[in-house]
Amino acid sequence: MQLNKQTVLITGASRGLGAAIAEAFANEGANVIINYFKSKQKAEELVERLGDNAIAVQADIRDKNQVDEMVDRAVSHFGTPLSTVINNALVDFRFDPGAQKNAAELEWDNFQTQIEGTVKGSLNAVQAGLAYMKELGFGRIINIGTNLLQNPVVAYHEYTTGKAALLGFTRNMAKELGQYGITVNMVSGGLLKETDASSVTTGEVFGMVELVTPLQKATSPQELADAVLFFASPWARAVTGQNLVVDGGLVMD
Template identity: 65%
Template sequence: MKLQEQVVLITGGSRGLGLETVKAFAREGARVVINYFHSEENAYELQNQIGERAIAIRADVRNPIQVREMFAKAKKHFGSPITTIVNNALVNFKFDPVAKKDAFFIEWEDYHAQLEGAIRGALNTVQAGINDMKEIGYGRIISIGTNLFQNPVVAYHDYTTSKAALVGFTRNMANELGQYGITVNMVSGGLLKVTDASSATSEEVFQLIENTTPLRKVTDPAEVADAVVFFASPWARAVTGQNLIVDGGLVMK
């Protein structure tokens, strides 16, 4: 399916990487669903910028009822079901190396909060969308990961563990859903410069990344967004179950 024919849901699509991903799909002519939870003003401003091929819908991805309602609203609005899901929403997390909890103080509740956002959120969107995808014989599911679970330069225990679990989720879904024409992949950026989540990161940390990355620059959200669009494009039609690291070569695999 051409990008212009797709209806693309981007969770957490009103800011940071989500916002750049919305822009990237809109640039290619796709219809976009801008999911938000708190950032209503940003979401509607982005919708207005894009125009009639965009709709902003509020939903907490952790809530399966709200997610199903979001899918129904999008289908009614565009007259077509969501064909492409980008699981990007990040729930209550900041990349703050000073304020983060270390091994002595991290609690199960911290892990649980990030697993709820990453795994339950992805499960809710997938289950809300796969019946329509199966019916039309086409679907694209792309989740946002991180290079930190392969190279935890900062031990963000709860966040990194949830993203590592998301790799297993991605590959199991890819194995089971491929028979219906649905691909499931993952795009893992590094620490991006700059999003709301990375705003607490010091310039010294960014400089360290820049100096040790082959491309000698910190990856920005638009660069990761373009890789997400690739997985939804016809050029990735035979790719599934993969985790593409987009970080300027900091992690090579």
């Protein structure tokens, strides 16, 4: 399915990377569902910028009923089935190395928050779209990961653990859903310059990353969004279960 025929749900899309992904799909002519939890004003401003092929819908991705209602409302609004899910939402986390708890300070609740936001939220979004994708005989599920799995420059314990679980989720879903024409992949960025979540990252950390990155720069949200477009496009029709690292070559896996 061409990008301009797709109806795309992007979780956590009101700002940062999610907003960049929403803009990328809208620029290709896709119908875009901008999910937000708290950032209503930013989500509405983004819809105003993108125009008639975008709608903002509030939902806590950890709540299955809210996610189902969001998808049903958006599908009714556009009059087209959901074809594409981008699991991008980040729940209660910022990339602040100074505030990160160390191994002695961590509590299970820190991990639970990230696992629920990352894996449970993704499961809810996939299940909300699955019947539509099976009906179409086509689906694209793209999960947002991190290169910290391969290279934990900063030990963001709970965040990285949640994303590691998401990689397992990606590959298991790819195995099961391929029979329905649905591909499931992951795009893993490095430290993005910049998003709301990385705005508290120190210049020292950015400088360290840029120094050892072959392209000598931090990846932008727009550059990562382009890789997401690839996985949703017809050019990636034979690719599933993969994790593409988009970080300027810092991690070569």
